Amino acid sequence: MMRMFIVVMFMHLLTPAVAQQKIVSELTAQHQQFAGLNVSLVPPAGFTRAVNFTGFQQEESASSIVIMSLPAPFMELSEGFTKENLKGRDMELLARQELLINEMPGVLLTATQEAHGRIYKKYMLVFGIETGTVLINASFPQELEATGSNILASLLTAYYDRGKKNNPLEIVDFSIIVPAEWKLSDLMAESLVYTRDGKLPPATADKTTFIANKSFPGEKIIGKRQFAIDRLKSTPFEIISQEPPKAIKIAGLEGYEIEAIGTSDRPGEKETIYMAILFMENAYYVFLGTTNMDAANTIGHFRSAVRSFKRK
Template sequence: MIKTTYLLFTLLCSISIFGQTTITTTITPQHQEIYGSKISIIAPKEFAIATSFLGFQQAETNSSVLIMDIPGPFAEVSKGLTKENLLKQGVQVETIESVILNGVPGVLITAEQTAYDVVFRKYSLAFGTDKESILINGIAPKGNLELEQAVKDALLSTVYHADKVLTPLDSVDFEISTEGTDFVFAKSMSNMLVYNRDGKIPSETDDKASLVVAKAFSKVEIADKKEFATNRIKMLPVQITKINAVVPIVVHGLSGYEITAEGVDRKTGKKEQAYQVMLFVDKSYYILFGSSEADFENNLRLFKKLIRTFKLK
Protein backbone atom coordinates (compact mmCIF):
# COMPACT_ATOMS: atom_id res chain seq x y z
CA MET A 1 0.00 0.00 0.00
CA ILE A 2 2.75 2.46 0.97
CA LYS A 3 4.67 1.93 -2.26
CA THR A 4 1.63 2.27 -4.50
CA THR A 5 0.45 5.43 -2.78
CA TYR A 6 3.96 6.91 -3.07
CA LEU A 7 3.73 6.63 -6.86
CA LEU A 8 0.89 9.07 -6.89
CA PHE A 9 1.81 11.46 -3.99
CA THR A 10 3.44 11.71 -0.59
CA LEU A 11 0.50 12.40 1.68
CA LEU A 12 -0.15 15.70 3.39
CA CYS A 13 0.41 16.38 7.04
CA SER A 14 0.07 18.64 10.08
CA ILE A 15 1.70 20.12 13.10
CA SER A 16 -0.94 20.18 15.81
CA ILE A 17 -4.68 19.85 16.12
CA PHE A 18 -6.84 22.73 17.32
CA GLY A 19 -10.26 21.61 18.55
CA GLN A 20 -12.78 19.95 16.30
CA THR A 21 -15.07 21.52 13.72
CA THR A 22 -18.31 19.96 12.52
CA ILE A 23 -19.04 20.42 8.81
CA THR A 24 -22.58 19.67 7.68
CA THR A 25 -23.30 19.70 3.95
CA THR A 26 -26.21 18.66 1.77
CA ILE A 27 -26.63 18.38 -1.97
CA THR A 28 -27.78 21.57 -3.70
CA PRO A 29 -28.45 22.41 -7.35
CA GLN A 30 -24.98 23.98 -7.48
CA HIS A 31 -23.19 20.76 -6.55
CA GLN A 32 -21.44 18.81 -9.30
CA GLU A 33 -20.85 15.10 -8.98
CA ILE A 34 -17.25 14.24 -9.80
CA TYR A 35 -17.38 11.31 -12.19
CA GLY A 36 -15.15 8.47 -11.03
CA SER A 37 -15.30 9.51 -7.37
CA LYS A 38 -17.71 9.47 -4.43
CA ILE A 39 -17.59 13.26 -4.15
CA SER A 40 -19.96 16.07 -5.07
CA ILE A 41 -18.70 19.63 -4.73
CA ILE A 42 -19.59 23.21 -5.62
CA ALA A 43 -16.91 24.40 -8.03
CA PRO A 44 -15.39 27.86 -7.54
CA LYS A 45 -16.75 30.45 -9.95
CA GLU A 46 -15.11 30.33 -13.42
CA PHE A 47 -13.44 26.98 -12.71
CA ALA A 48 -13.76 24.27 -15.36
CA ILE A 49 -13.87 20.50 -15.00
CA ALA A 50 -10.25 19.32 -15.10
CA THR A 51 -9.13 17.24 -18.05
CA SER A 52 -6.11 15.54 -16.45
CA PHE A 53 -7.33 14.84 -12.91
CA LEU A 54 -10.50 14.49 -10.86
CA GLY A 55 -11.68 17.96 -9.92
CA PHE A 56 -11.70 21.52 -11.24
CA GLN A 57 -9.13 23.98 -12.53
CA GLN A 58 -8.66 27.59 -13.56
CA ALA A 59 -5.82 27.48 -16.05
CA GLU A 60 -5.02 31.19 -16.15
CA THR A 61 -4.25 31.30 -12.41
CA ASN A 62 -3.00 27.71 -12.03
CA SER A 63 -5.64 27.24 -9.35
CA SER A 64 -7.28 23.87 -8.83
CA VAL A 65 -9.38 21.57 -6.68
CA LEU A 66 -8.05 18.02 -6.94
CA ILE A 67 -9.71 14.89 -5.55
CA MET A 68 -7.70 11.79 -4.68
CA ASP A 69 -8.71 8.37 -3.47
CA ILE A 70 -6.13 7.01 -1.02
CA PRO A 71 -5.97 3.26 -0.28
CA GLY A 72 -6.44 2.34 3.34
CA PRO A 73 -8.62 3.22 6.34
CA PHE A 74 -8.48 6.83 7.48
CA ALA A 75 -7.28 5.81 10.95
CA GLU A 76 -4.13 4.41 9.34
CA VAL A 77 -3.72 7.05 6.63
CA SER A 78 -3.97 9.85 9.19
CA LYS A 79 -0.95 8.46 11.04
CA GLY A 80 1.13 9.45 8.04
CA LEU A 81 0.01 13.06 8.17
CA THR A 82 3.13 14.45 9.82
CA LYS A 83 4.92 17.77 9.63
CA GLU A 84 8.03 16.01 8.39
CA ASN A 85 6.28 14.45 5.42
CA LEU A 86 4.81 17.77 4.39
CA LEU A 87 8.07 19.66 4.71
CA LYS A 88 9.70 17.15 2.36
CA GLN A 89 7.24 18.36 -0.27
CA GLY A 90 8.04 22.00 0.36
CA VAL A 91 4.72 22.70 2.10
CA GLN A 92 4.60 25.05 5.10
CA VAL A 93 1.68 24.28 7.43
CA GLU A 94 -0.05 27.19 9.12
CA THR A 95 -2.99 25.51 10.88
CA ILE A 96 -4.74 22.18 11.05
CA GLU A 97 -8.19 21.43 12.38
CA SER A 98 -9.77 18.14 13.31
CA VAL A 99 -13.13 18.04 11.52
CA ILE A 100 -16.22 15.88 11.27
CA LEU A 101 -17.71 15.97 7.76
CA ASN A 102 -21.29 14.73 7.92
CA GLY A 103 -20.27 12.27 10.63
CA VAL A 104 -17.01 11.23 8.96
CA PRO A 105 -13.70 12.07 10.71
CA GLY A 106 -11.11 14.18 8.94
CA VAL A 107 -8.63 17.05 9.04
CA LEU A 108 -8.54 20.43 7.34
CA ILE A 109 -5.06 21.79 6.68
CA THR A 110 -4.14 25.35 5.75
CA ALA A 111 -0.68 25.77 4.25
CA GLU A 112 1.36 27.40 1.53
CA GLN A 113 3.64 25.99 -1.14
CA THR A 114 5.85 27.45 -3.85
CA ALA A 115 5.67 26.06 -7.38
CA TYR A 116 7.00 27.56 -10.62
CA ASP A 117 8.24 30.58 -8.59
CA VAL A 118 4.69 31.31 -7.42
CA VAL A 119 3.57 31.04 -3.79
CA PHE A 120 0.23 29.25 -3.48
CA ARG A 121 -2.27 29.08 -0.66
CA LYS A 122 -3.05 25.40 -0.15
CA TYR A 123 -6.05 23.87 1.59
CA SER A 124 -6.32 20.12 2.14
CA LEU A 125 -9.35 18.25 3.36
CA ALA A 126 -8.60 14.63 4.25
CA PHE A 127 -11.25 12.27 5.61
CA GLY A 128 -12.47 8.72 5.40
CA THR A 129 -13.83 5.54 6.91
CA ASP A 130 -12.42 2.20 7.97
CA LYS A 131 -12.50 1.17 4.29
CA GLU A 132 -11.18 4.17 2.34
CA SER A 133 -9.75 7.66 2.57
CA ILE A 134 -10.25 10.77 0.45
CA LEU A 135 -7.89 13.73 0.02
CA ILE A 136 -9.07 16.97 -1.60
CA ASN A 137 -6.43 19.60 -2.33
CA GLY A 138 -7.30 23.18 -3.25
CA ILE A 139 -4.69 25.72 -4.36
CA ALA A 140 -4.76 29.38 -5.42
CA PRO A 141 -2.08 32.07 -5.74
CA LYS A 142 -1.38 33.47 -2.28
CA GLY A 143 -2.59 37.04 -1.88
CA ASN A 144 -5.60 36.67 -4.13
CA LEU A 145 -7.90 36.59 -1.11
CA GLU A 146 -11.12 36.22 -3.08
CA LEU A 147 -9.78 33.22 -4.98
CA GLU A 148 -8.27 31.70 -1.84
CA GLN A 149 -11.65 31.87 -0.12
CA ALA A 150 -13.45 30.46 -3.17
CA VAL A 151 -11.17 27.43 -3.19
CA LYS A 152 -11.61 26.89 0.55
CA ASP A 153 -15.39 27.23 0.23
CA ALA A 154 -15.35 24.56 -2.48
CA LEU A 155 -13.65 22.11 -0.12
CA LEU A 156 -16.13 22.96 2.64
CA SER A 157 -19.03 22.20 0.27
CA THR A 158 -17.92 18.57 -0.10
CA VAL A 159 -20.57 15.86 0.03
CA TYR A 160 -19.23 12.32 0.40
CA HIS A 161 -21.39 9.52 -1.03
CA ALA A 162 -20.02 6.65 1.05
CA ASP A 163 -22.39 4.03 -0.37
CA LYS A 164 -21.81 4.89 -4.02
CA VAL A 165 -20.49 1.97 -6.08
CA LEU A 166 -17.74 3.07 -8.44
CA THR A 167 -16.76 1.60 -11.77
CA PRO A 168 -13.05 2.41 -11.46
CA LEU A 169 -12.02 1.69 -15.04
CA ASP A 170 -14.47 4.36 -16.25
CA SER A 171 -12.66 7.12 -14.34
CA VAL A 172 -9.65 7.24 -16.68
CA ASP A 173 -9.26 8.04 -20.37
CA PHE A 174 -7.01 5.06 -21.15
CA GLU A 175 -7.13 1.29 -20.99
CA ILE A 176 -4.96 -1.81 -21.15
CA SER A 177 -5.90 -5.43 -21.71
CA THR A 178 -4.78 -8.25 -19.39
CA GLU A 179 -6.26 -10.90 -21.69
CA GLY A 180 -3.93 -13.87 -22.05
CA THR A 181 -1.99 -12.99 -18.88
CA ASP A 182 -2.32 -13.82 -15.18
CA PHE A 183 -2.54 -10.15 -14.18
CA VAL A 184 -5.81 -8.70 -12.85
CA PHE A 185 -7.08 -5.26 -11.95
CA ALA A 186 -6.21 -4.40 -8.33
CA LYS A 187 -6.91 -0.74 -7.57
CA SER A 188 -7.91 2.63 -8.99
CA MET A 189 -6.58 5.86 -7.48
CA SER A 190 -7.40 9.16 -9.16
CA ASN A 191 -5.68 8.96 -12.58
CA MET A 192 -3.94 5.70 -11.78
CA LEU A 193 -4.75 2.01 -12.27
CA VAL A 194 -2.83 -0.81 -10.58
CA TYR A 195 -2.57 -4.39 -11.85
CA ASN A 196 -0.97 -7.47 -10.29
CA ARG A 197 -1.51 -11.21 -9.90
CA ASP A 198 -3.68 -11.38 -6.78
CA GLY A 199 -5.68 -8.15 -6.94
CA LYS A 200 -4.41 -7.10 -3.50
CA ILE A 201 -2.70 -3.87 -2.43
CA PRO A 202 0.05 -4.53 -1.59
CA SER A 203 0.45 -7.73 -3.59
CA GLU A 204 1.07 -10.85 -1.51
CA THR A 205 2.67 -12.90 -4.31
CA ASP A 206 6.27 -14.03 -3.92
CA ASP A 207 7.65 -11.73 -6.62
CA LYS A 208 5.43 -8.71 -5.73
CA ALA A 209 5.10 -8.02 -9.47
CA SER A 210 2.83 -5.10 -10.31
CA LEU A 211 2.10 -2.63 -13.09
CA VAL A 212 0.98 0.95 -12.45
CA VAL A 213 -0.58 2.96 -15.29
CA ALA A 214 -1.14 6.66 -14.70
CA LYS A 215 -1.77 9.98 -16.39
CA ALA A 216 0.09 13.13 -15.37
CA PHE A 217 -1.95 15.50 -13.20
CA SER A 218 -0.83 18.70 -14.89
CA LYS A 219 0.51 20.15 -18.11
CA VAL A 220 4.27 20.52 -18.34
CA GLU A 221 6.75 21.95 -20.82
CA ILE A 222 9.23 19.20 -21.72
CA ALA A 223 12.26 20.27 -23.73
CA ASP A 224 14.03 16.89 -23.76
CA LYS A 225 11.60 13.99 -23.49
CA LYS A 226 14.32 11.33 -23.22
CA GLU A 227 15.99 13.16 -20.35
CA PHE A 228 12.63 13.78 -18.69
CA ALA A 229 11.73 10.07 -18.82
CA THR A 230 15.16 9.06 -17.51
CA ASN A 231 14.95 11.48 -14.60
CA ARG A 232 11.39 10.37 -13.79
CA ILE A 233 12.28 6.73 -13.21
CA LYS A 234 14.86 7.85 -10.63
CA MET A 235 12.06 9.41 -8.56
CA LEU A 236 10.07 6.19 -8.09
CA PRO A 237 10.08 3.87 -5.03
CA VAL A 238 12.74 1.68 -6.63
CA GLN A 239 16.16 3.26 -6.10
CA ILE A 240 17.76 2.82 -9.49
CA THR A 241 21.29 1.38 -9.45
CA LYS A 242 21.67 0.68 -13.16
CA ILE A 243 19.79 1.75 -16.29
CA ASN A 244 20.14 -1.02 -18.87
CA ALA A 245 18.44 0.62 -21.84
CA VAL A 246 16.53 3.73 -22.93
CA VAL A 247 14.91 3.26 -26.32
CA PRO A 248 12.19 5.04 -28.34
CA ILE A 249 8.79 3.36 -28.41
CA VAL A 250 5.46 3.94 -30.14
CA VAL A 251 2.26 2.45 -28.70
CA HIS A 252 -1.01 2.94 -30.58
CA GLY A 253 0.18 6.20 -32.08
CA LEU A 254 1.72 7.63 -28.91
CA SER A 255 5.49 8.02 -28.89
CA GLY A 256 7.83 8.02 -25.93
CA TYR A 257 10.64 6.09 -24.26
CA GLU A 258 10.98 2.60 -22.82
CA ILE A 259 13.44 2.14 -19.94
CA THR A 260 14.64 -1.09 -18.36
CA ALA A 261 16.60 -0.76 -15.14
CA GLU A 262 17.77 -2.46 -11.98
CA GLY A 263 17.49 -1.21 -8.44
CA VAL A 264 16.58 -1.84 -4.82
CA ASP A 265 13.52 -1.04 -2.76
CA ARG A 266 14.17 2.22 -0.91
CA LYS A 267 12.71 0.83 2.33
CA THR A 268 13.68 -2.85 2.39
CA GLY A 269 16.82 -2.84 0.25
CA LYS A 270 15.55 -5.84 -1.73
CA LYS A 271 16.71 -6.12 -5.33
CA GLU A 272 14.05 -5.12 -7.85
CA GLN A 273 13.56 -4.91 -11.57
CA ALA A 274 12.15 -1.66 -12.92
CA TYR A 275 10.47 -1.14 -16.27
CA GLN A 276 9.06 2.22 -17.32
CA VAL A 277 7.35 3.47 -20.44
CA MET A 278 6.52 7.16 -20.75
CA LEU A 279 4.24 8.21 -23.60
CA PHE A 280 3.76 11.87 -24.49
CA VAL A 281 0.69 13.70 -25.74
CA ASP A 282 0.36 17.47 -26.09
CA LYS A 283 1.94 18.94 -22.93
CA SER A 284 1.15 15.91 -20.81
CA TYR A 285 2.23 12.29 -20.56
CA TYR A 286 1.26 8.81 -19.43
CA ILE A 287 3.58 6.72 -17.28
CA LEU A 288 3.49 2.93 -17.12
CA PHE A 289 5.71 1.40 -14.46
CA GLY A 290 6.31 -2.28 -13.78
CA SER A 291 8.38 -3.72 -10.95
CA SER A 292 9.10 -7.12 -9.43
CA GLU A 293 11.35 -8.65 -6.81
CA ALA A 294 11.93 -11.98 -8.60
CA ASP A 295 11.49 -13.90 -11.86
CA PHE A 296 12.77 -10.81 -13.66
CA GLU A 297 13.01 -12.21 -17.18
CA ASN A 298 9.46 -13.55 -17.29
CA ASN A 299 7.99 -10.48 -15.63
CA LEU A 300 9.76 -8.18 -18.07
CA ARG A 301 8.20 -10.07 -20.98
CA LEU A 302 4.82 -9.75 -19.26
CA PHE A 303 5.22 -6.00 -18.67
CA LYS A 304 6.12 -5.46 -22.32
CA LYS A 305 3.10 -7.45 -23.47
CA LEU A 306 0.75 -5.45 -21.23
CA ILE A 307 2.26 -2.11 -22.21
CA ARG A 308 1.65 -2.75 -25.88
CA THR A 309 -2.10 -3.03 -25.27
CA PHE A 310 -2.24 0.51 -23.83
CA LYS A 311 -4.46 2.88 -25.75
CA LEU A 312 -6.57 5.97 -25.25
CA LYS A 313 -10.33 5.56 -25.11
Protein backbone atom coordinates in the same frame (compact mmCIF):
# COMPACT_ATOMS: atom_id res chain seq x y z
CA MET B 1 4.10 -0.79 -0.43
CA MET B 2 2.50 1.82 1.86
CA ARG B 3 5.19 4.03 0.33
CA MET B 4 3.23 3.82 -2.92
CA PHE B 5 0.33 5.58 -1.19
CA ILE B 6 2.64 8.17 0.38
CA VAL B 7 4.08 9.02 -3.05
CA VAL B 8 0.65 9.94 -4.47
CA MET B 9 -0.85 11.48 -1.37
CA PHE B 10 0.50 14.76 -0.07
CA MET B 11 1.06 14.92 3.71
CA HIS B 12 -0.38 14.89 7.20
CA LEU B 13 1.15 17.47 9.50
CA LEU B 14 2.20 17.06 13.13
CA THR B 15 1.40 20.61 14.22
CA PRO B 16 -0.85 22.09 16.92
CA ALA B 17 -4.49 21.83 15.91
CA VAL B 18 -7.47 23.98 16.76
CA ALA B 19 -10.73 22.60 18.12
CA GLN B 20 -12.43 20.05 15.89
CA GLN B 21 -15.13 21.49 13.67
CA LYS B 22 -18.14 19.45 12.61
CA ILE B 23 -19.19 19.71 8.95
CA VAL B 24 -22.47 18.31 7.64
CA SER B 25 -22.58 18.00 3.85
CA GLU B 26 -25.74 16.83 2.10
CA LEU B 27 -25.95 15.74 -1.52
CA THR B 28 -27.69 18.41 -3.62
CA ALA B 29 -28.59 19.06 -7.24
CA GLN B 30 -25.58 21.40 -7.43
CA HIS B 31 -23.09 18.64 -6.61
CA GLN B 32 -21.14 17.43 -9.62
CA GLN B 33 -20.15 13.79 -9.81
CA PHE B 34 -17.40 12.11 -11.81
CA ALA B 35 -17.82 8.77 -13.55
CA GLY B 36 -16.52 5.93 -11.41
CA LEU B 37 -15.69 8.12 -8.40
CA ASN B 38 -17.48 8.05 -5.04
CA VAL B 39 -16.83 11.73 -4.22
CA SER B 40 -18.83 14.73 -5.46
CA LEU B 41 -18.42 18.47 -4.97
CA VAL B 42 -20.20 21.76 -5.64
CA PRO B 43 -17.66 23.71 -7.75
CA PRO B 44 -16.95 27.40 -7.12
CA ALA B 45 -18.61 29.92 -9.43
CA GLY B 46 -16.59 30.35 -12.63
CA PHE B 47 -14.88 26.95 -12.38
CA THR B 48 -15.32 24.28 -15.04
CA ARG B 49 -14.61 20.56 -15.07
CA ALA B 50 -10.94 19.93 -15.80
CA VAL B 51 -9.86 18.09 -18.93
CA ASN B 52 -6.54 16.64 -17.75
CA PHE B 53 -7.43 15.60 -14.20
CA THR B 54 -10.42 14.77 -11.99
CA GLY B 55 -11.65 18.05 -10.56
CA PHE B 56 -12.27 21.66 -11.52
CA GLN B 57 -10.22 24.55 -12.84
CA GLN B 58 -10.37 28.24 -13.65
CA GLU B 59 -7.76 28.92 -16.29
CA GLU B 60 -7.84 32.73 -16.11
CA SER B 61 -6.89 32.68 -12.42
CA ALA B 62 -4.54 29.64 -12.64
CA SER B 63 -6.61 27.93 -9.93
CA SER B 64 -7.49 24.26 -9.62
CA ILE B 65 -9.22 21.67 -7.44
CA VAL B 66 -7.98 18.08 -7.76
CA ILE B 67 -10.08 15.24 -6.32
CA MET B 68 -8.65 11.85 -5.37
CA SER B 69 -10.09 8.80 -3.63
CA LEU B 70 -7.72 6.15 -2.27
CA PRO B 71 -8.49 2.62 -0.99
CA ALA B 72 -6.61 3.01 2.28
CA PRO B 73 -7.70 3.79 5.87
CA PHE B 74 -7.56 7.46 6.80
CA MET B 75 -5.93 6.80 10.18
CA GLU B 76 -3.30 4.47 8.70
CA LEU B 77 -2.34 6.94 5.99
CA SER B 78 -2.21 9.78 8.51
CA GLU B 79 0.57 8.07 10.41
CA GLY B 80 2.80 8.17 7.34
CA PHE B 81 2.59 11.90 6.67
CA THR B 82 4.92 14.15 8.63
CA LYS B 83 5.80 17.81 8.75
CA GLU B 84 9.07 16.93 7.05
CA ASN B 85 7.16 15.61 4.03
CA LEU B 86 5.59 19.04 3.62
CA LYS B 87 8.95 20.79 3.72
CA GLY B 88 10.32 18.26 1.25
CA ARG B 89 7.73 19.46 -1.26
CA ASP B 90 8.71 23.10 -0.71
CA MET B 91 5.49 23.95 1.10
CA GLU B 92 5.09 26.18 4.14
CA LEU B 93 2.37 25.31 6.63
CA LEU B 94 0.03 28.14 7.61
CA ALA B 95 -2.71 26.32 9.52
CA ARG B 96 -4.12 22.91 10.36
CA GLN B 97 -7.66 22.23 11.53
CA GLU B 98 -9.23 18.97 12.65
CA LEU B 99 -12.65 18.31 11.13
CA LEU B 100 -15.49 15.84 11.43
CA ILE B 101 -17.16 15.60 8.01
CA ASN B 102 -20.45 13.72 8.11
CA GLU B 103 -19.04 11.91 11.18
CA MET B 104 -15.82 11.01 9.32
CA PRO B 105 -12.47 12.21 10.74
CA GLY B 106 -10.56 14.67 8.62
CA VAL B 107 -8.09 17.52 8.51
CA LEU B 108 -7.92 20.78 6.58
CA LEU B 109 -4.39 21.94 5.80
CA THR B 110 -3.50 25.44 4.61
CA ALA B 111 -0.09 26.03 3.06
CA THR B 112 1.80 28.10 0.52
CA GLN B 113 4.10 26.97 -2.28
CA GLU B 114 6.14 28.78 -4.92
CA ALA B 115 5.69 27.56 -8.48
CA HIS B 116 6.48 29.11 -11.85
CA GLY B 117 7.75 32.26 -10.11
CA ARG B 118 4.50 32.82 -8.22
CA ILE B 119 3.29 32.13 -4.68
CA TYR B 120 0.28 29.83 -4.51
CA LYS B 121 -1.94 29.17 -1.54
CA LYS B 122 -3.15 25.61 -1.07
CA TYR B 123 -6.08 24.06 0.77
CA MET B 124 -5.81 20.29 1.28
CA LEU B 125 -8.87 18.52 2.65
CA VAL B 126 -8.23 14.92 3.75
CA PHE B 127 -10.91 12.73 5.32
CA GLY B 128 -12.16 9.18 5.25
CA ILE B 129 -13.04 5.90 6.89
CA GLU B 130 -11.47 2.50 7.44
CA THR B 131 -11.82 1.45 3.81
CA GLY B 132 -11.06 4.69 1.97
CA THR B 133 -9.59 8.17 2.10
CA VAL B 134 -10.50 11.30 0.14
CA LEU B 135 -7.91 13.94 -0.74
CA ILE B 136 -9.02 17.22 -2.31
CA ASN B 137 -6.09 19.47 -3.20
CA ALA B 138 -6.87 23.07 -4.17
CA SER B 139 -4.38 25.67 -5.40
CA PHE B 140 -4.73 29.37 -6.30
CA PRO B 141 -2.53 32.50 -6.50
CA GLN B 142 -2.04 33.81 -2.97
CA GLU B 143 -3.20 37.34 -3.79
CA LEU B 144 -6.63 36.17 -5.02
CA GLU B 145 -8.33 36.12 -1.62
CA ALA B 146 -11.90 36.10 -2.97
CA THR B 147 -11.10 33.11 -5.18
CA GLY B 148 -9.60 31.35 -2.18
CA SER B 149 -12.72 31.94 -0.10
CA ASN B 150 -14.90 30.48 -2.86
CA ILE B 151 -12.63 27.47 -3.17
CA LEU B 152 -12.68 26.80 0.57
CA ALA B 153 -16.49 26.96 0.63
CA SER B 154 -16.53 24.48 -2.26
CA LEU B 155 -14.23 22.02 -0.50
CA LEU B 156 -16.54 21.90 2.50
CA THR B 157 -19.41 20.70 0.29
CA ALA B 158 -17.52 17.43 -0.37
CA TYR B 159 -19.84 14.45 -0.22
CA TYR B 160 -18.47 10.91 0.12
CA ASP B 161 -20.86 8.15 -0.94
CA ARG B 162 -19.94 5.22 1.29
CA GLY B 163 -22.17 2.87 -0.67
CA LYS B 164 -20.55 3.57 -4.04
CA LYS B 165 -17.41 1.71 -5.08
CA ASN B 166 -14.77 3.46 -7.17
CA ASN B 167 -14.39 2.17 -10.72
CA PRO B 168 -10.85 2.96 -11.92
CA LEU B 169 -11.61 1.99 -15.53
CA GLU B 170 -14.24 4.74 -15.76
CA ILE B 171 -12.10 7.42 -14.13
CA VAL B 172 -8.93 7.29 -16.22
CA ASP B 173 -8.81 8.79 -19.72
CA PHE B 174 -6.98 5.88 -21.30
CA SER B 175 -7.27 2.14 -21.80
CA ILE B 176 -4.78 -0.75 -21.84
CA ILE B 177 -5.02 -4.49 -22.40
CA VAL B 178 -3.43 -6.69 -19.73
CA PRO B 179 -3.10 -10.47 -19.23
CA ALA B 180 -6.26 -12.18 -18.01
CA GLU B 181 -4.52 -13.41 -14.86
CA TRP B 182 -3.81 -9.88 -13.68
CA LYS B 183 -6.46 -8.54 -11.31
CA LEU B 184 -7.38 -4.85 -10.99
CA SER B 185 -6.81 -3.33 -7.58
CA ASP B 186 -8.77 -0.36 -6.22
CA LEU B 187 -8.16 3.17 -7.42
CA MET B 188 -4.91 4.79 -6.30
CA ALA B 189 -4.84 8.47 -7.25
CA GLU B 190 -6.35 7.98 -10.72
CA SER B 191 -4.12 5.02 -11.50
CA LEU B 192 -4.81 1.55 -12.83
CA VAL B 193 -3.10 -0.90 -10.47
CA TYR B 194 -2.83 -4.58 -11.36
CA THR B 195 -1.46 -7.46 -9.26
CA ARG B 196 -1.82 -11.23 -9.34
CA ASP B 197 -4.43 -11.23 -6.56
CA GLY B 198 -5.93 -7.75 -6.87
CA LYS B 199 -4.42 -6.65 -3.56
CA LEU B 200 -1.90 -3.92 -2.89
CA PRO B 201 0.55 -4.98 -1.70
CA PRO B 202 0.08 -8.49 -3.16
CA ALA B 203 -0.54 -11.20 -0.58
CA THR B 204 0.92 -13.92 -2.81
CA ALA B 205 4.56 -15.00 -3.27
CA ASP B 206 4.42 -13.45 -6.74
CA LYS B 207 4.69 -9.72 -6.08
CA THR B 208 4.20 -8.65 -9.70
CA THR B 209 2.64 -5.18 -9.83
CA PHE B 210 1.78 -2.97 -12.80
CA ILE B 211 0.70 0.67 -12.41
CA ALA B 212 -0.51 2.96 -15.20
CA ASN B 213 -0.89 6.61 -14.33
CA LYS B 214 -1.29 10.08 -15.84
CA SER B 215 0.62 12.99 -14.33
CA PHE B 216 -0.94 16.32 -13.43
CA PRO B 217 -0.35 19.15 -15.92
CA GLY B 218 2.80 21.19 -15.35
CA GLU B 219 5.48 23.00 -17.26
CA LYS B 220 6.65 21.68 -20.63
CA ILE B 221 9.29 19.00 -20.08
CA ILE B 222 12.69 19.73 -21.60
CA GLY B 223 15.22 16.92 -21.90
CA LYS B 224 12.76 14.04 -21.97
CA ARG B 225 15.35 11.26 -22.03
CA GLN B 226 16.97 12.54 -18.84
CA PHE B 227 13.54 13.12 -17.33
CA ALA B 228 12.75 9.43 -17.84
CA ILE B 229 15.99 8.43 -16.11
CA ASP B 230 15.27 10.77 -13.19
CA ARG B 231 11.68 9.54 -12.96
CA LEU B 232 12.92 5.97 -12.55
CA LYS B 233 15.21 7.08 -9.73
CA SER B 234 12.25 8.69 -7.95
CA THR B 235 10.38 5.39 -7.61
CA PRO B 236 10.32 3.61 -4.21
CA PHE B 237 13.17 1.31 -5.30
CA GLU B 238 16.91 1.44 -4.91
CA ILE B 239 18.18 1.01 -8.45
CA ILE B 240 21.12 -1.41 -8.71
CA SER B 241 21.52 -1.43 -12.49
CA GLN B 242 19.60 -0.21 -15.51
CA GLU B 243 19.68 -0.37 -19.28
CA PRO B 244 19.84 2.77 -21.45
CA PRO B 245 16.43 4.28 -22.25
CA LYS B 246 14.90 3.16 -25.55
CA ALA B 247 12.80 5.55 -27.63
CA ILE B 248 9.19 4.47 -28.24
CA LYS B 249 6.14 5.95 -29.96
CA ILE B 250 2.66 4.71 -29.04
CA ALA B 251 -0.77 6.17 -29.86
CA GLY B 252 0.95 9.17 -31.41
CA LEU B 253 2.94 9.96 -28.26
CA GLU B 254 6.72 9.73 -28.07
CA GLY B 255 8.58 8.57 -25.01
CA TYR B 256 11.07 6.15 -23.50
CA GLU B 257 11.12 2.74 -21.83
CA ILE B 258 13.73 1.51 -19.35
CA GLU B 259 14.47 -1.85 -17.72
CA ALA B 260 16.30 -2.04 -14.40
CA ILE B 261 17.10 -4.19 -11.38
CA GLY B 262 16.40 -2.83 -7.92
CA THR B 263 15.53 -3.62 -4.32
CA SER B 264 12.30 -2.77 -2.51
CA ASP B 265 11.25 -2.71 1.13
CA ARG B 266 11.49 -6.52 1.29
CA PRO B 267 15.01 -7.12 2.68
CA GLY B 268 17.40 -8.99 0.41
CA GLU B 269 14.96 -9.39 -2.48
CA LYS B 270 15.75 -8.03 -5.93
CA GLU B 271 13.06 -7.08 -8.40
CA THR B 272 13.06 -6.51 -12.13
CA ILE B 273 11.64 -3.11 -13.00
CA TYR B 274 10.10 -1.83 -16.23
CA MET B 275 9.13 1.81 -16.70
CA ALA B 276 7.76 3.62 -19.74
CA ILE B 277 6.80 7.26 -20.20
CA LEU B 278 4.73 8.79 -23.01
CA PHE B 279 4.91 12.58 -23.22
CA MET B 280 2.23 15.14 -23.99
CA GLU B 281 2.83 18.88 -24.21
CA ASN B 282 2.74 19.57 -20.46
CA ALA B 283 1.99 16.18 -18.90
CA TYR B 284 2.83 12.52 -19.39
CA TYR B 285 1.60 8.96 -18.92
CA VAL B 286 3.85 6.72 -16.85
CA PHE B 287 3.78 2.92 -16.56
CA LEU B 288 5.67 1.10 -13.81
CA GLY B 289 5.90 -2.67 -13.68
CA THR B 290 7.83 -4.66 -11.07
CA THR B 291 8.23 -8.40 -10.58
CA ASN B 292 10.17 -10.86 -8.47
CA MET B 293 9.31 -13.93 -10.59
CA ASP B 294 9.74 -15.06 -14.21
CA ALA B 295 11.22 -11.71 -15.18
CA ALA B 296 11.66 -12.36 -18.92
CA ASN B 297 8.03 -13.29 -19.55
CA THR B 298 6.63 -10.71 -17.16
CA ILE B 299 8.62 -7.87 -18.71
CA GLY B 300 7.15 -8.96 -22.04
CA HIS B 301 3.65 -8.61 -20.53
CA PHE B 302 4.53 -5.13 -19.23
CA ARG B 303 5.77 -4.10 -22.65
CA SER B 304 2.67 -5.49 -24.40
CA ALA B 305 0.36 -3.66 -22.00
CA VAL B 306 2.10 -0.36 -22.73
CA ARG B 307 1.90 -0.93 -26.47
CA SER B 308 -1.86 -1.50 -26.19
CA PHE B 309 -2.28 1.99 -24.71
CA LYS B 310 -5.02 4.17 -26.22
CA ARG B 311 -6.43 7.51 -25.19
CA LYS B 312 -10.20 7.70 -24.84
